[in-house]
Amino acid sequence: MQRASLADTVRLLAVCCGLFAALLAYGADELSHTPLPFACEVRYHFREHFRDAKPGQKNVSAPSYEREALPMSRIAISEGSAARIVEGRVAHLPYQFLVRISRSDKSQAEDLEVNVLDSSGKPLAGFPQVMRNPLTKTGDSSRKEFEIPVSEAVKKNIEKTLLEKDQFLTHVDLIVGMDDDFLSAHFSNVR
Amino acid sequence: MSRIIGTIHGSDIVEENDGSVTFSAGATLDGDGANGQFGGDPCYAPSSYSGGTLDVIGNAGHPGNWFGVVTDTGEETGKPIVQGAGDPCPGAYVSATSLHLPGRDGKPLPRSSPFKYVDSATVPFIAVPPMIIKGVAGIVMGCRVVVTNTKNGKKTEAVVADGGPSNHLGEISVACAKAIGVSTGGPHPANSGGADSPDIHYQLFPGVAAVVNGVTYSLQHS
Numbered sequence: 001m002q003r004a005s006l007a008d009t010v011r012l013l014a015v016c017c018g019l020f021a022a023l024l025a026y027g028a029d030e031l032s033h034t035p036l037p038f039a040c041e042v043r044y045h046f047r048e049h050f051r052d053a054k055p056g057q058k059n060v061s062a063p064s065y066e067r068e069a070l071p072m073s074r075i076a077i078s079e080g081s082a083a084r085i086v087e088g089r090v091a092h093l094p095y096q097f098l099v100r101i102s103r104s105d106k107s108q109a110e111d112l113e114v115n116v117l118d119s120s121g122k123p124l125a126g127f128p129q130v131m132r133n134p135l136t137k138t139g140d141s142s143r144k145e146f147e148i149p150v151s152e153a154v155k156k157n158i159e160k161t162l163l164e165k166d167q168f169l170t171h172v173d174l175i176v177g178m179d180d181d182f183l184s185a186h187f188s189n190v191r
Numbered sequence: 192m193s194r195i196i197g198t199i200h201g202s203d204i205v206e207e208n209d210g211s212v213t214f215s216a217g218a219t220l221d222g223d224g225a226n227g228q229f230g231g232d233p234c235y236a237p238s239s240y241s242g243g244t245l246d247v248i249g250n251a252g253h254p255g256n257w258f259g260v261v262t263d264t265g266e267e268t269g270k271p272i273v274q275g276a277g278d279p280c281p282g283a284y285v286s287a288t289s290l291h292l293p294g295r296d297g298k299p300l301p302r303s304s305p306f307k308y309v310d311s312a313t314v315p316f317i318a319v320p321p322m323i324i325k326g327v328a329g330i331v332m333g334c335r336v337v338v339t340n341t342k343n344g345k346k347t348e349a350v351v352a353d354g355g356p357s358n359h360l361g362e363i364s365v366a367c368a369k370a371i372g373v374s375t376g377g378p379h380p381a382n383s384g385g386a387d388s389p390d391i392h393y394q395l396f397p398g399v400a401a402v403v404n405g406v407t408y409s410l411q412h413s
Contacts, residue, residue, distance in 0.1 A: 045250055045382070047258060048356040050321070056302070057413070058289045060258050061356045062221040062318040063250040067387065143376035143383040147249070164358050170259075171249030175383050181374040185217075185387035 034082040035101040035110050036137060038178040040070040041185075042090045042097075042148070044158055045173065049166045063170065066162050069185075070097055080104075086176075092158050093148070094119045099176055101133050114146055114174065124149060135178050142179035148172040196326040199360045202389060206327060212395040215341075216361025217388060218373045221318050221353055222246040222381030223259070224288035225365070226305030227280030231312025234286035234381065235260050237273070242280070245311060245365055246381035251284065260284040261302055272303045279305055288316070290332050290352040290411055309352040311381070314403060315367035316352035317393065320359060329397025330410040336401065338363060339392040340371040347371055350401035350408045361391055 043065040053059035068090035076083045083102035089095065096117040103110045112135065115128035126149070134141055150158070155169050163169065177183070196204040196212065204214045222234040222245030232243045235251040251259035255268060261284070262269030272285045288308045294300045300307040309316050317336050324331045331351050339346040347370035355362045363373070365380050371391070376384035401408045 043382075046356070047250070050354065058287050058354065062223050062353045062362055063246070063259070063381070064219050064356045064359045064362060140375060140380075141377060142374055145247070145377055145379065145383045147247070164356070167356060168258075170252075171247065173247075173382065175376075177374075177376060177383070179374045179376070181386040181388070182376075 033103055034075055034077070035084045035103055035133070036178055037183060038073055038084060038086070038099075038101060038135065038176060039183055039185075040086045040097065040099050040174060040176050041182075042068045042070070042093060043173045043175055044068075044092065044162055045170045046159075046163055046167045047170060048164070049168070051166060068092060070099075092162055093150070093154065093172070095124065095148070096121075097174065099174075101135075112144070112176070114176065116146075116148060116174070135176065137178055143175055143177035143182060146174040146176070148174055197322045199320065199322070199358060202360050204323060204326070204360070210327075210329065210397065212323060212327060212397060213393065214360055215389050215392050218368060218386045218391045219355075219359065219362045220365055220368055220373075220375065220381045220384045221316075221355075221362045222250075222311045222365055222379075223286050223353055224308040224314075224316075225311040226274065226278075226285055226308060227283060227312075228306055228310040229313040230279075231310060231366075233274075233280040233283035234311060236280070236283040237271075240282045242283075244283070244379060247379050250382065251286070259286065261287050263303075265302065274305055288352045289318075289354045289413070290316075290350070290408070293409070309350065309364075311364035311366060313366050314352070314364060314406075315347045315349035315370050316364040316403075317349055317367065318353035318355035318362040319351055319395070320355050320357050322357065323395070324354065324413050327397045329399075330412060331395065331397050332411040332413050333408045334401055334410060335396040335399045337394045338367055338371055339394075340373060340390060341392055342388075342390045343372050345371040348401070348403050350403050351395060352408075354413070361389075361393070363391075 045065045048061040071088040073084040073086045081104045086099040098115045100113045110133035112133040113130045116124045225234040234245045260271045336349040
């Protein structure tokens with residue numbers, strides 16, 4: 001009885017090991033075609049009036065921006081497709097953001113989907129946008145910008161709560177990026 | 192003895208014993224002043240323009256409120272100057288820097304001249320807040336700067352050529368970003384590029400005229 005039990009245990013262990021190895025192999029395979037990490041931030045672009053500029057001098061500042069980061073990307077794997085998703089809100093916009101880079105098979109082709117929903121759950125004009133993922137880890141295509149429309153009331157609220165005296169909002173963008181400069185800023189936010 | 196001129200977002204701006212001014216910050220990209228002077232992209236252009244631009248038109252303004260480009264009246268309510276056939280980027284707008292360049296004869300150029308301004312696409316320059324311009328004895332606009340990316344050790348000579356907002360430190364031209372290996376991002380580098388981590392070290396030499404790409408810049412009172 002004890003001998004049979006020992007044999008069963010060995011057999012069970014072997015099956016478990018096999019299953020574990022298969023799972024590891026499957027997981028590694030899935031991860032190998034998971035899109036690269038990316039991050040998203042909202043940029044509130046502004047300039048500042050220089051009230052004391054003399055005639056003939058430039059009377060506005062160079063453009064600059066305040067930024068609010070969206071949560072870090074997470075991996076989602078289902079039915080043979082692998083995706084990285086960023087989802088969330090920022091403090092100064094009444095919108096929900098959903099950004100997904102997905103690969104539907106084991107080919108190199110990826111899709112980038114960007115959606116911005118208002119407080120009633122409806123996509124903003126011009127969204128969702130779906131395209132072949134144009135992002136690369138380095139070079140001049142490591143980031144992509146999506147202009148976010150804002151109402152006059154939202155604009156005024158941003159200027160009142162986020163900007164300083166004499167500063168005015170020029171436009172708002174969602175930036176999606178995957179280069180190291182961009183990612184490091186977001187990782188440092190998390191720490 | 193060194194002294195702290197001020198602090199912006201936790202970064203001290205220090206006037207050192209030798210009179211230089213140092214601080215560390217990130218790097219926002221400033222495309223202003225790019226008018227194709229040396230074959231690069233202009234900063235701003237109307238939608239009918241077929242080439243690329245360094246920045247999106249939202250940072251220049253819109254009809255009735257052109258705050259980011261040179262207008263015919265010099266007021267924001269005027270019409271943007273559009274470069275003509277004899278200019279470096281026909282069809283593009285004229286974008287300005289605070290630092291003005293003279294003509295070949297040494298005389299001031301008209302406001303509408305694309306060559307009056309420092310080209311962000313090809314000249315490494317930085318923009319600084321009024322706190323620095325007003326906070327030191329030496330003239331800052333046109334002075335020498337050394338910009339170092341401490342992440343990769345790359346450094347470049349640059350010139351102070353523009354004024355930044357009062358509460359922001361660390362703003363550089365697109366050419367400066369390329370010189371020190373800061374990401375220029377997407378199709379409009381001045382809009383989506385830059386680095387937010389405070390890894391860029393800036394050392395300014397107020398009162399010392401910058402020499403960049405073989406060009407000596409004039410110091411300009413602000």
